Amino acid sequence: MSQWIEISTLNALADGAYERFEFDDVDVLVFREGEHVYAIEDLCTHDGAELCGGLYIDGEIECPRHGARFCVKTGQARSAPAYGKVSTFPIRIHEDGVIELQLDDA
């Protein structure tokens, strides 16, 4: 099991928005929905380019190029032209609001 990595705090993430975090081998989008935080790989399974910049509405991020939508909680593709799931990453939130991410359990 890989280490937990501290990435942000609940207060620093705007509700209903997302931020991008870059790591050595992977880029991750972290979404806040109320008191919940979700993380997915910044990679559209349709064309292999980034999802960052897409609209985040009703728990889904929409690829800014071709409109594929992914559930940020499960990573499931919700609409064509993507059919494959995007990787998700475990998140934990400490009592003081610190958010941690685990990378290699996607």
Place this chain on the structure above:
Amino acid sequence: MRLGIVGAGQAACTLIAELIRGDFKGDILVFNGETHAPYQRPPLSKNWLKTSDDPTSLRLLPEPLETHPSIQWIQTSVQSLSPDQGLVTTDQGTYSVDHLVLATGTTAIKPSIPGLASESIHVIRTLDHALRLKKSLEGVTNITIIGAGFLAFELASSLADPSRTIRILAKGIRALPQVAVKTADRLVDQAPASIRVGVEIERFDETTKALVTNHGSIPTDLVIAAIGAQPNAELATACGLGSSDGIPVDEFMQTAHPKVSAIGEVSLHHQPHLNRIQRIESISEANDSASVCAKRLLGHPEPFQTIPWFWSDQGDAKLQIAGLCDRTDEETCLIESETELVMIRHQGQRVTAIEALNSAKEFMAARRLLDQGDLALDDLLQAGSVFARLQSSRS
């Protein structure tokens, strides 16, 4: 239920994905007339043509879907259909199905050029076309692209190379990209090719290796035609369900026969956004019509109601269009910078389309707003951006 799908392109694959996701109770037989597993077509004229030799990078369906136990892939062309009996005849035998979905797509049109054999004229519609074009490029210095729609501009960008001269020949100004004037001007300015309008091709001169035209002789080693496509409606027409314009269907993608549906570019139906019957060639049409058909087959029918949208990558220029407008629609520029452009097309206050160049966020917001219903010009101008208008509509 035993469902037969004729065709294995974008519409067929979206139908398959939506049925599997919706826990479809039955078997799916897919009749694929190509020798390749389902693949993405849009990249064939874009980056893939320039950068890749690997067809597997175009794979359309992820492995869990392609190998799903309820799907049987039948690699053969369909010869004929008998809807009343639910029979599909192929050269491998006859198959019985309970319902049939025709996702037969379109075929690229080739012009007739005296002096040039039809097989010497390249088109881009299938992976085999693209592979053949790639092979033919070696040693070629003069490329002539006939037609001047998005496909011609994409090809010009993808084939651009210091060792080549690319010429785009258009019959008339109507053939130039059907986007607002400023957007089209930019595309034309940025195209790595010379563009001639009003060209009539008389013949190909084998001796001089040139196309003889009313604009003089045009040196040509390789010709690519990008002048449109025609619907593959022959199977449907043979059983009284098709026409030369496509396969007529209702708003649920049902043909005149209760056992036959049609989806994708071959389907001809009422487009609510345009308020007219029109066949549309785009990935959005393939996906949206397939989704409507899947919902009906899953027992939750919802009529087709989404707006058409399009994209085109031409080098660094990413063009996206939401909606479809008439050439006479007015245009108002919402955002313009050196790199970005957002143009509103409208009839009075009613916004009919939004054309975006390198402005993906604005475009995606435009799609949402147009899908939600009428969009007024003044609302957009007041908000200053489509994205800001979307946010205000949700707050």
